[in-house]
Amino acid sequence: MFKRVLAVSVFFTLAFGILAVSVLRTAGVxxxxxKTTTPSPAPEEVRTEIxxxxxxxxxxxxxxxxxPLKALRDKVWLAVTTNPTKKxxxxxxxxxxRIALAQExxxxxxxxxxxxxxxxxxxxxxxxxxxxxxxxGKGVDTVSLLTKLSLATxxxxxxxxxxxxxxxxxxxxxxVTTMDLTKKLYTDTKSSLSSLGRPIPENPFSN
Numbered sequence: 001m002f003k004r005v006l007a008v009s010v011f012f013t014l015a016f017g018i019l020a021v022s023v024l025r026t027a028g029v030x031x032x033x034x035k036t037t038t039p040s041p042a043p044e045e046v047r048t049e050i051x052x053x054x055x056x057x058x059x060x061x062x063x064x065x066x067x068p069l070k071a072l073r074d075k076v077w078l079a080v081t082t083n084p085t086k087k088x089x090x091x092x093x094x095x096x097x098r099i100a101l102a103q104e105x106x107x108x109x110x111x112x113x114x115x116x117x118x119x120x121x122x123x124x125x126x127x128x129x130x131x132x133x134x135x136x137g138k139g140v141d142t143v144s145l146l147t148k149l150s151l152a153t154x155x156x157x158x159x160x161x162x163x164x165x166x167x168x169x170x171x172x173x174x175x176v177t178t179m180d181l182t183k184k185l186y187t188d189t190k191s192s193l194s195s196l197g198r199p200i201p202e203n204p205f206s207n
Contacts, residue, residue, distance in 0.1 A: 041162035050204065052148075057100040060083065062117050063110060072077075085140055085167035086200040088131035090154060099159050106163045111171050115178075118163060122178050122185075127184050133192070143198055150201045156207065157170060157182045 019143055060066045072190050074094055081087045098121035105114035129149055138144045160179045186203065 005073070008147045038146045038150065048152060050155045050158060050201075052151040054096050054100050054155065054159070057097040061101055062105065062113050083137070083143060084131045084135040086140060088135065088142075088145060088149075091128035091131060092149060094155070096122045096152065097121075097129060098124065099156055103159055103163055104165050111168050115167070115171050115174050118160065118175065119178050122156065122160075122181050123153065126181060126185060128152075129188060136192075143193075143196060146189055146192055147198070147201065150186060150193060153182055153186035153189060154201060154203060154205075157186070193197075 035148060058070075064070075078087060078090060081090060096131045098117050102114045102118035102121060103112075132142050132145055132149060136146070157179060160175060160182060164172060164175045166177070190200050191204075
């Protein structure tokens with residue numbers, strides 16, 4: 001009897017895993033761009049170095065057959081994390097790793113997957129900012145996290161401009177729209193820090 005229950009449990013676990021991987025493969029937005037790139041203005045020079053570290057993204061990239069399992073692991077990690085501060089930190093980590101991967105993919109000429117990965121990165125960044133607001137609303141001191149998020153938005157903008165410079169012409173509107181979200185997130189974090197009377201990370205961009 002025990003062996004039968006164990007076998008059934010293993011079967012359903014495997015079935016769920018296969019289903020989840022299949023859903024992750026089909027749920028994302030897929031882009032198709034030309035392979036022709038046109039010269040773009042060099043990324044806007046910043047006046048100061050942005051003091052923010054982007055972590056190593058790991059060996060498993062979005063074009064790897066193992067990526068759906070890695071993405072599933074990330075979703076499970078977020079699902080079991082209920083503390084909004086911790087969830088914000090995880091989302092920020094995922095955002096940082098994905099924008100690093102997007103930059104690598106664009107450098108390799110895989111513009112479609114690069115843009116898909118970039119948009120996911122900035123969505124994670126947006127969700128991280130939202131989770132910080134939830135934590136702060138509960139009375140948690142999130143000043144350190146908020147400052148880190150504000151710096152992250154500036155670093156992400158810098159990296160997005162670098163991605164934009166090497167992108168095909170038809171990919172650029174999507175990248176610009178994504179960068180607009182990053183700009184908005186900096187404005188949001190800047191406003192929150194200002195309301196708390198805390199120092200605001202300098203925006204080294206002209207706009």
